[in-house]
Amino acid sequence: MTNEKATGTAGKKGFFAGRSALGRRKTFGLIAVVALVLCVVVGYPLYLRIISHESTDDAFVEAQVVSISPRVAGHVANVLVTDNQRVEKGDLLAEVDPRDFEVALKIAEAKCASAAAAMQEAEAIASAAGKVMEQKRAALSSYVAELAQARAGVAEFEAGNNRDKSDLERMKKIAQAGAVSRQEYDHARAQAAVSRAKLNSAHRLVETQSARTIQAQAAIGAAEDELHQAQAQVEIKAADLREAEAEVERARLNLSYAHITAPCSGYVTKKTVEPGAYVQVGQQLFAIVNSDVWVVANFKETQISDMRPGQPVEIEVDAYPGVPFKGHVDSIQRGTGSRFTLLPPENATGNFIKVVQRVPVKIVLDAEAGNDGYLLAPGMSVVPSVDISAGSGDERMSARSEQSGTAVR
The missing domain is CATH 2.40.30.170 (Efflux pump adaptor protein, beta barrel domain)
Incomplete structure (x- = not known):
């Protein structure tokens, strides 16, 4: 009886142990399935992300990042920004003492005005030289016309002189034959002398007009030289004026550079300047x-x-x-x-x-x-x-x- 009870008890224990092992296997299997599903659900998108990213x-x-530095040297008169401040393009950031640059601008403007006056004077001289040149050319034209007229007179007087000489020769032969009076012969000889004198006078007039023409040509050459010199002075003064104007423009730029403005919008960082400090060209301020x-x-x-x-x-x-x-x-x-x-x-x-x-x-x-x-x-x-x-x-x-x-x- 005792053995049967023991056998029954052992059978029951084995039965329950078998069912417990089977339950654990099912639980493990279920957990494995769930884990596999989770791995697929979670791992597959992760895998896709890994291969696609x-x-x-x-x-x-x-x-x-724009480094701000001055373009002119001088003492800083004012700093208008602080660290991490928002600024817009064109805002005034700092000022270099502008008084030296204002004085330089006034000096440059005065030099420019002086150069402009010198330019006007040179232009006036060149204009006067041009007028003298025109006068010399007009005088030369007049002398050339007079020379041509004098040469025409020489030809006329030479023809008259030749005629009177021929008449005198004929009158002389006729007078020797006693065909004309002594008075008519003397008149012919006087007429020949007069025509010869007029011809000599015409030759001297031609020589005089030729000399005047040569002198007028020389005067024109001298006037041309003076005109060229005056025009060269105009060019020199014009160059001086352009240089003075450039100096004025540079002085204005330097004066504008005394006002340091923001080249772009953004935030101020690395501020290293304070009012009163002396800054050099290219020194980083912020x-x-x-x-x-x-x-x-x-x-x-x-x-x-x-x-x-x-x-x-x-x-x-x-x-x-x-x-x-x-x-x-x-x-x-x-x-x-x-x-x-x-x-x-x-x-x-x-x-x-x-x-x-x-x-x-x-x-x-x-x-x-x-x-x-x-x-x-x-x-x-x-x-x-x-x-x-x-x-x-x-x-x-x-x-x-x-x-x-x-x-x-």
């Missing part, structure tokens, strides 16, 4: 950081094979965990970062070790993302994730075909 933590916020920012991500060269401009980017900023920032790839630098260092690596030396290079990629934030309320300053660390599946495969091929067709057209 490229990310890097070697990325930083960049912005246009910098202005532009409000427009972008991201420069240094991807490995093995990550950029499928990157294209325009692909969407998700950006995580270390300063704002959990805040999503949206952007897109703007451009990819044509060269690795090491290629543009001060001393680029020289791989032809023989000591070559292959290192995966980094290629800077410019990422522009999307304006419609709605992240304007967050401060993004140059140098802040970010982690961009580029969706390389966008615009890939057949879409990229079609885009390339369209670009090639456009280029051919």
Whole structure:
């Protein structure tokens, strides 16, 4: 009886132990199935994201940083901005003492006025020389006309003299024959003497007019020289006037440079100047950081094979965990970062070790993302994730075909 009870008790224990093991196996199987489903549900999207996105933590916020420095030296009279102040393009930032530049401008203006007066005087002299030149030319024309008239008179008197000489010769022969009176012969001889005297006078007049013409020509040459000298003086004075005007313009520029204005909108940083300090040309006073920012991500060269401009980017900023920032790839630098260092690596030396290079990629934030309320300053660390599946495969091929067709057209 005791053995039967013991056997029954053992049977019951074995039955329940079997059912418990079966339940545990079912539970483990159910857990395994659930875990497998979870792995598929969670892991597959993660896998898809891994193969369709490229990310890097070697990325930083960049912005246009403009260094502000004076273009003239002097003592700072006033500083109108403070650190981290917002300024707009054209706002007055600081002033260099302008009194020296105002005096220099007045001196330059006085020199310019003097040069203008000298220019007017030279022009007046040149004008007078031109009038003298015209008078000399008019006198020469008159002398040439008189010379021509005198030469015509010589021809006329020479013809009359020849006629009177012929008449005298005939009268002489007739008088010797007793055909004419002595009085008629004397009259013919007097007439020949008069015509000869007129001819000699005409020759002397020609010589006189020739001398006057030569003298007038010489006077014209001298007048031309004086005119050329006067015109040269005008050119010299005009050059002096242009130089004086340039000096005035430079003095005005220097006076305007005494007022240091903002070349762009942004925020003042690294302010290192106070009123009363003496500043040199080119000395940095402060910098202005532009409000427009972008991201420069240094991807490995093995990550950029499928990157294209325009692909969407998700950006995580270390300063704002959990805040999503949206952007897109703007451009990819044509060269690795090491290629543009001060001393680029020289791989032809023989000591070559292959290192995966980094290629800077410019990422522009999307304006419609709605992240304007967050401060993004140059140098802040970010982690961009580029969706390389966008615009890939057949879409990229079609885009390339369209670009090639456009280029051919």
